[in-house]
Amino acid sequence: MQEIGEIIHLASSGRVIIRLRRPLEEGDYICDDSGRRIGRVTELIGPVAAPFASAISLTNNIKKYVGSNVYFLEEPVMKRNKSRRYRR
DSSP: OEEEEEEEEEOTTSOEEEEESSOOOTTOEEEOTTSOEEEEEEEEESOSSSOEEEEEEOSSOGGGGTTSEEEEOOSOOOOOOGGGTTOO
């Protein structure tokens, strides 16, 4: 688990603004210190030297994370095989 930045603001649209210390890609998940996923990065904003990220919250109580550090898990998320879903 790597520290990637700090949540600095909760926008009026419900998105979370994160000051990044390490570059991320769109679609990456952010986690708290216990490893629980709290958001998904939707876009990168700001200058290249000091980027910010806008993320969609995956939890209802995102206000308690404002001001705290966020992390990135490098292990991939298991995906389901959709071809088996409708098999009879």
